[in-house]
Amino acid sequence: MSAASLIELRDVSKYYDGNVAALDHVNFEVAKGEWVSIMGPSGSGKTTLLNILSCLDRPTSGSITVAGMDLAEMTAAELVRFRRETIGLIFQQFHLIPYLSALENVMLAQYFHSMADEAEAADALRRVGLEDRLRHLPSQLSGGEQQRVCIARALINQPRLILADEPTGNLDHENEERVMSILNDLHREGNTLVMVTHDQEIGEMAQRIVRLKHGRVV
Numbered sequence: 001m002s003a004a005s006l007i008e009l010r011d012v013s014k015y016y017d018g019n020v021a022a023l024d025h026v027n028f029e030v031a032k033g034e035w036v037s038i039m040g041p042s043g044s045g046k047t048t049l050l051n052i053l054s055c056l057d058r059p060t061s062g063s064i065t066v067a068g069m070d071l072a073e074m075t076a077a078e079l080v081r082f083r084r085e086t087i088g089l090i091f092q093q094f095h096l097i098p099y100l101s102a103l104e105n106v107m108l109a110q111y112f113h114s115m116a117d118e119a120e121a122a123d124a125l126r127r128v129g130l131e132d133r134l135r136h137l138p139s140q141l142s143g144g145e146q147q148r149v150c151i152a153r154a155l156i157n158q159p160r161l162i163l164a165d166e167p168t169g170n171l172d173h174e175n176e177e178r179v180m181s182i183l184n185d186l187h188r189e190g191n192t193l194v195m196v197t198h199d200q201e202i203g204e205m206a207q208r209i210v211r212l213k214h215g216r217v218v
């Protein structure tokens, strides 16, 4: 693995229940500081790939190295810890806790990582333009606002890698622009981003596009 790569996949395949390969001998690398889009039609394996990168799932075969760690050698508990410390996840379905405020949702991520810090959590929400929404519940926020809470939550522990699955999939045009401008800033600050999208225009904002078809890189 070259010193500059943050992610390296070698011959990664994933079979669900012995069916056709959701991922079929996938190889690729992501350099530190790079912004990569993963594109491809529905069912091509994009979410499967992101779940494997985010340690939510394991491949059937092949090897994955993230930040110098071989994920196959880690126990389930070590993977959870590694994910909390290394990776910031942004989902299309926001997965906010419905009975916690915006601020508390971000503080919960801090708590799982180390220690909750209200001032720091409020700062993260300020950064995504939500300083007036700290005490709102997810149900009291628009889709765009909820997605920005998710971004604040993903960033709060300074992850080395940011993974986003269709981050603008549920947003109107105005919020899509806001979210993409935040991701663009993150990239310019030196963060590494891997983003799944089926939207060509969004995909092209990255430095490089990896295209999947039937679980293969094309």
Ligand SMILES: Nc1ncnc2c1ncn2[C@@H]1O[C@H](COP(=O)(O)OP(=O)(O)O)[C@@H](O)[C@H]1O
Pocket (backbone or CB within 6 Å): 016, 017, 021, 022, 040, 041, 042, 043, 044, 045, 046, 047, 048, 049
């Ligand atoms: N949990 C699962 N169990 C069985 N098959 C699955 C599961 N998740 C995805 N698949 C199958 O794997 C393939 C890739 O799915 P997915 O990674 O979700 O694609 P994409 O995100 O590109 O739409 C599809 O054929 C899908 O039906």
Ligand SMILES: [Mg+2]
Pocket (backbone or CB within 6 Å): 046, 047, 048
């Ligand atoms: Mg998907």
